[in-house]
Amino acid sequence: MKATGVPAVNPTISARRAEAPREADLSGDPAAAITIITPSRRWFDWRLRQLWRYRDLISLFVWRDFVSVYKQTILGPAWHIIRPLITTLIFTVVFSRMAGLSTDGAPPFLFYMVGNVVWTYFSTSLDNTSKTFVANAALLGKVYFHRLVIPVSLVISNLIAFGIQVGILVVVMAIYVLSGVPLHTTTWIFVTPLLLVIMAGYALGGGIIVCAMTTRYRDLSHLVTFGLQLLMYLTPVIYPVSSIPERYRWAAYLNPLTPVFEGFRVGFLGVGTVTAAQLAASACVMLVILLAGTTLFTRVERVFMDTV
Amino acid sequence: MSTAISIEHLSKVYRLGMIGGGTLNEDVSRWWAKVRRRPDPATKIGQTHHRRQVGQLFRALDDVSFKVGEGEVLGIIGRNGAGKSTLLKILSQVTAPTTGEIRIKGRVASLLEVGTGFHPELSGRENVFLNGAILGMTKAEIRRKFDEIVAFSECDAFIDTPVKRYSSGMYVRLAFAVAAHLEPEILIVDEVLAVGDAQFQSKCLGKMGEVSRGGRTVLFVSHNTVAVQSLCKRAVLLEDGELKAEGPASAIVTRYLRAAHFDTPVLEWRSPEEAPGNDVVRVKRVRIFPGDNREDRLITMSTPIHVETQFWVLKSDEQAHITYALVNDQGIIALTTWSQSEKRRLGIHQASFTLPGNLLNSGSYSLRFLIVQNESRITYDHEALATFSVVDASDRGGRYLGREPGVVQPKLLWTVSPIDEARNQHDCPVGA
Numbered sequence: 086m087k088a089t090g091v092p093a094v095n096p097t098i099s100a101r102r103a104e105a106p107r108e109a110d111l112s113g114d115p116a117a118a119i120t121i122i123t124p125s126r127r128w129f130d131w132r133l134r135q136l137w138r139y140r141d142l143i144s145l146f147v148w149r150d151f152v153s154v155y156k157q158t159i160l161g162p163a164w165h166i167i168r169p170l171i172t173t174l175i176f177t178v179v180f181s182r183m184a185g186l187s188t189d190g191a192p193p194f195l196f197y198m199v200g201n202v203v204w205t206y207f208s209t210s211l212d213n214t215s216k217t218f219v220a221n222a223a224l225l226g227k228v229y230f231h232r233l234v235i236p237v238s239l240v241i242s243n244l245i246a247f248g249i250q251v252g253i254l255v256v257v258m259a260i261y262v263l264s265g266v267p268l269h270t271t272t273w274i275f276v277t278p279l280l281l282v283i284m285a286g287y288a289l290g291g292g293i294i295v296c297a298m299t300t301r302y303r304d305l306s307h308l309v310t311f312g313l314q315l316l317m318y319l320t321p322v323i324y325p326v327s328s329i330p331e332r333y334r335w336a337a338y339l340n341p342l343t344p345v346f347e348g349f350r351v352g353f354l355g356v357g358t359v360t361a362a363q364l365a366a367s368a369c370v371m372l373v374i375l376l377a378g379t380t381l382f383t384r385v386e387r388v389f390m391d392t393v
Numbered sequence: 394m395s396t397a398i399s400i401e402h403l404s405k406v407y408r409l410g411m412i413g414g415g416t417l418n419e420d421v422s423r424w425w426a427k428v429r430r431r432p433d434p435a436t437k438i439g440q441t442h443h444r445r446q447v448g449q450l451f452r453a454l455d456d457v458s459f460k461v462g463e464g465e466v467l468g469i470i471g472r473n474g475a476g477k478s479t480l481l482k483i484l485s486q487v488t489a490p491t492t493g494e495i496r497i498k499g500r501v502a503s504l505l506e507v508g509t510g511f512h513p514e515l516s517g518r519e520n521v522f523l524n525g526a527i528l529g530m531t532k533a534e535i536r537r538k539f540d541e542i543v544a545f546s547e548c549d550a551f552i553d554t555p556v557k558r559y560s561s562g563m564y565v566r567l568a569f570a571v572a573a574h575l576e577p578e579i580l581i582v583d584e585v586l587a588v589g590d591a592q593f594q595s596k597c598l599g600k601m602g603e604v605s606r607g608g609r610t611v612l613f614v615s616h617n618t619v620a621v622q623s624l625c626k627r628a629v630l631l632e633d634g635e636l637k638a639e640g641p642a643s644a645i646v647t648r649y650l651r652a653a654h655f656d657t658p659v660l661e662w663r664s665p666e667e668a669p670g671n672d673v674v675r676v677k678r679v680r681i682f683p684g685d686n687r688e689d690r691l692i693t694m695s696t697p698i699h700v701e702t703q704f705w706v707l708k709s710d711e712q713a714h715i716t717y718a719l720v721n722d723q724g725i726i727a728l729t730t731w732s733q734s735e736k737r738r739l740g741i742h743q744a745s746f747t748l749p750g751n752l753l754n755s756g757s758y759s760l761r762f763l764i765v766q767n768e769s770r771i772t773y774d775h776e777a778l779a780t781f782s783v784v785d786a787s788d789r790g791g792r793y794l795g796r797e798p799g800v801v802q803p804k805l806l807w808t809v810s811p812i813d814e815a816r817n818q819h820d821c822p823v824g825a
Contacts, residue, residue: 118498121495121496122494122497124489124491139529142527153512153515156515156555224527226482226487
């Protein structure tokens with residue numbers, strides 16, 4: 086080791102573990118890099134640069150998820166179209182026709198479709214990422230790569246499905262416009278990419294928190310499916326905030342997802358209310374969750390193989 | 394030679410049994426101990442060095458330290474459960490150690506289980522990219538080496554077929570090809586040589602040699618002691634999670650084999666009542682020992698094997714003889730051998746025979762013991778009276794390292810010479 090100017094290994098290093106240099110940056114010349122494996126790492130040692138080095142793997146995972154799911158199915162990616170349409174139809178019949186819930190004056194089918202497409206993206210991403218360790222145990226147990234690669238690639242590959250569904254949404258909207266139904270699409274539509282980023286942040290952050298905790302407390306994985314169902318009703322997905330009595334509306338805004346959903350509807354359909362301040366607050370909460378998730382995840386990631 | 398890997402006081406403790414479930418209390422107390430920079434209370438219990446398992450804790454690795462030089466091919470041997478896999482998992486960062494520290498210089502690639510991350514639905518081409526990226530290559534790197542990888546794998550014709558249609562041999566070849574072209578500074582090879590045919594094996598070995606000649610480091614983990622001995626100069630022996638020995642590969646292999654195959658003790662029965670046999674003959678003692686004076690007392694394929702039997706004769710008016718059938722691990726009788734049939738006087742007799750060296754193939758054998766009266770009637774039959782193992786301790790220097798098929802593996806003299814009359818005949822058999 087003397088040749089490369091690396092401090093010679095001496096027995097006192099393990100005793101002074103707290104001061105010892107951590108995992109060296111692997112983004113440089115790999116031949117010169119020294120990897121130090123120690124029992125524990127610092128709390129905020131996320132090694133994001135190393136994650137960046139694995140960007141090719143992320144893109145390949147995204148591509149694999151998308152391509153492999155529909156191999157040997159008859160309808161293939163058409164499932165991305167069929168599912169939201171049918172769910173939306175059922176929502177429309179049940180919530181609008183039968184229950185008579187308000188849609189703020191927007192065409193019910195479009196109202197439910199926006200909510201459904203956005204919610205599907207959020208819940209699928211969160212559910213997928215929360216199962217990262219368990220679903221990939223065989224792979225993660227054999228090879229090392231930055232563990233965040235899998236959750237990140239899942240959130241991105243769900244984005245593709247989301248894109249397709251938004252495409253359908255636009256087509257359906259065009260059909261409405263052509264058949265003479267006026268739509269009030271607003272300039273908020275240009276904010277929707279930002280809304281999507283916030284949404285993705287929540288899905289990723291929430292997903293990896295659950296994922297990190299399931300390695301120890303298995304019950305959580307059952308809680309996710311159930312919790313997501315519950316959360317859908319607590320979030321204005323199938324109802325507008327305006328349908329909540331004025332006195333309790335503040336409670337709806339305690340849910341940081343509320344402005345995101347309202348924002349999507351304001352953008353696409355021109356119904357609902359959202360302010361920049363609400364969105365900023367939501368984005369801040371998202372960042373906190375994402376940071377907490379990353380920290381927790383990188384803590385657990387190193388030993389999860391022993392417990393899964 | 395500078396150090397490529399240095400491992401210091403490495404330990405790994407696993408918790409046995411239930412995970413979670415009422416451990417919140419324990420979690421909190423462990424956390425509190427950590428905050429105060431006290432040793433982990435849960436780890437502390439297991440710190441007794443003589444027993445691996447204390448309570449719910451299991452020491453998979455116990456204070457292991459060694460160094461690997463740059464460009465060295467180091468063999469790691471040990472029985473199942475000795476801690477080899479755990480060591481490799483820590484080295485490849487799949488799991489973290491409990492205590493200790495490892496410093497690694499350069500990129501590590503492991504062939505722990507080739508084909509990891511292969512997606513059955515995707516084609517060979519797609520999987521090369523996916524697998525390469527999982528192992529740490531960039532797309533550009535893979536694109537550059539793609540043709541080389543495919544050529545090495547000999548799967549050119551099927552590269553666009555989903556790998557689920559591949560034969561297991563093709564699958565392994567493709568996977569190994571990807572890993573072999575990773576060009577890591579440190580390559581961890583675990584039992585990959587167990588798969589594939591002889592030709593592919595020699596190709597893999599060639600690649601490993603190439604890797605090490607290129608100044609890169611190889612950690613070779615195997616049960617195949619012949620392979621370890623042929624490929625590695627130095628080896629370490631793990632036993633029950635501890636580093637038992639470190640040194641020249643041949644010495645370490647011998648030590649390992651001796652520990653693993655020391656199942657040929659002297660069998661002895663104190664009185665005829667409890668001894669195997671019938672009312673004519675009872676076995677007193679069976680001893681199997683190597684005939685050459687190898688100081689390790691190991692039975693290798695070239696060792697003559699002495700079998701010494703002492704027995705009580707309980708009836709002097711019966712004509713009897715003893716027969717041994719040598720049965721291999723597949724239950725096939727390799728040979729039978731017997732003593733002269735005659736009436737013997739009462740008392741203890743000794744009979745012995747020697748199996749010549751260079752006769753038996755490697756493997757474990759048992760001796761079936763029979764007593765035959767009047768040269769025709771089997772009056773006693775005892776399966777597996779004694780067992781012993783024949784190990785292959787030869788250094789085959791890079792040729793096929795698997796076990797040759799066959800019950801016996803005698804050394805036969807081959808002669809090959811040209812025949813003038815038939816010039817276009819090319820009979821060139823290769824001897825074993």
